[in-house]
Amino acid sequence: MVLRLPAVIRPLRPLGVARSSAQQVRWLATPVHPVTQDSSRGPTAMVFLNMGGPSTVDEVGDFLSRLFADGDLIPLGRLQGYLGPLISNRRTPKIQKQYAAIGGGSPIRKWSEYQCAEMCKILDKISPETAPHKPYVAFRYANPLTEETYRQMLADGFGNGRGGRAVAFTQYPQYSCSTTGSSLNELWKWRQRLEGRAGPLEDGADGTIKWSVIDRWPTHPGLVEAFAQNIEAKLAEYPEERRDKVVLLFSAHSLPMTVVNRGDPYPAEVAATVHAVMKRLNFVNPWRLCWQSQVGPQPWLGPQTSDTVENYIAKGLKDLLLIPIAFTSDHIETLYELDEEVIGGSGHADTVKRVESLNGSPVFINALVELAKSHLASGITCSTQMGLRCPGCKSDRCAESKKFFAGQQL
């Protein structure tokens, strides 16, 4: 499988990073690919990135140990190697019970594989020039892990001296260095390990997989529409005379304040999604954005979702509708934390409700298709925003991984 692409696209340089003269020489010396055009540039690997979740109770321990070992997600500094295993071992029995309570495992793999496969089926029809599209899922902390997926792609004929095109499509609509950034750093790590010396193709290309990234999509109209329709469906369950006064509580996974203060883009992008959804709903209902799933003693971004519900109920507001706004399918944070702990513990399960997650929503899958199609047609490697590191970032991993993805020549 030899990849021939029609145009030489200038790689994006991370914003704010000036080129040294040595870099400029390398830049100018970069070999130019021949301008050729085949009728199909496929196959194209479409790789969904997400954190993942344990599919069985037995996988919880491994999942947590990977999660707490990730300094991009839970920065514990030099104590990461010591505190990470300590915290994960301590939390495992409690979290196992939570997974047992939601049916014995996370549905995130099932939904991710379904969403990606459905998207690829439609793409094959509407984007024949990049067909066939092969669906892959790469999780950060659960099976299928990034390494496993990368090895599968190589076994399927991509890269490793044979070229080929892949799109890393984050399933976190709003970018955080803790989530999408961490997944991309992991993907870059395995790319270096598994394809670092892939060898040249006949046409002079280097024979590795050519990666591009859909790195954020917080206000995509299809995403906004999918959220809005699910909200409208749930609002319809409230009596008409109370419906417009139901408080919409958008809930997103929180971040440690050290990450927020480093300049992480996530809080602003989540707020952008919320505003776009409220605009689509004509700002009829009052709303707030709150944050869930804080772990450990250090300060996290608030207000916490559980406190918000408790405080509003204390103020006499009992019609509350929770909206998970930063995940694209059900997971422990919706099925256990919101449904069991927050709603179950509120004492008002009849008036405190939760909107359905996007899961198999055809409107949502159509949004994924639109995003992928326009990305494939655009020829860009990643958004301009992805090239800009956080003002407080000191991670060499971030620097190298961003340079790699932004510098891919499609």
Ligand code: FES
């Ligand atoms: Fe944000 Fe490194 S932590 S770019």
